[in-house]
Amino acid sequence: MAAVLEIRDLEVCYQGVIQALSSLSLRVSEGSIVALLGANGAGKTTTLKAISGFLPLENGRVTRGSITIGGEDVLKLAPHKIVRRGIFHVREGRHVFSEMTVEENLIASTFAQRSPRSRKDAFDEVYNYFPILSQRRNQAAGYLSGGEQQMLAIGRALVADPEMILLDEPSLGLAPLIVSEIFEIIARINREKRVSMLLVEQNAVIALKYASYGYVIENGRSVLEGPTEDLANNQDIQKFYLGVETDEAA
């Protein structure tokens, strides 16, 4: 399957000295969900920021390697151009505009739309995936529950009609039932709209359930990769990420 995204040998430094990625390579093929697993500080969020062009906002820089989207080198592109190339970054912590209503939050994403859809069609699609947002459309986003804010953050991505969504910790701080509900919708979006996903998750059980392929990142490089069925059976993954007592660990 053709690659939507390909990262080769990526090195990233913050403030010219802090090396966050040392040699990271990964690939997301069309229509797939790919998970990035790894301990705190491994470099997962940095990887997403490198793709979406956000690094310079934090005094970070790609110092080596390449990132291509659909074969095109995007390393020098500004974030708004990367969004227009079909890559939408749903950042950790949800980042909705809390003073604005749900619908105003959706309007704020229309600048990034790739296809000439009417606002109504775009918003109807969001409300079809997340009916609760339709009921809350005139409420300030700051008053939504954590799960509803996460839905809104993903809804804002949908308005842009992306080819790929970068999802940073969508389960963070949410109750298990809501996490399952949100992931079922993520899976539907992936299946029905063929939107690829690059998913950063601390919740490895969920990530391995919904992704088809995964990478484990340690100290800024990928140390293990494979289909998620294989990763779920790997003893190290079971021990460190799934909390399973393996024979070796017992």
Ligand SMILES: Nc1ncnc2c1ncn2[C@@H]1O[C@H](COP(=O)(O)OP(=O)(O)OP(=O)(O)O)[C@@H](O)[C@H]1O
């Ligand atoms: N804005 C920044 N300025 C300086 N160093 C940073 C910055 N952001 C991240 N780092 C450093 O880069 C490394 C990778 O961080 P990153 O946030 O990418 O890891 P992560 O795997 O996403 O971890 P977490 O799960 O805790 O979010 C860490 O050592 C971190 O301290």
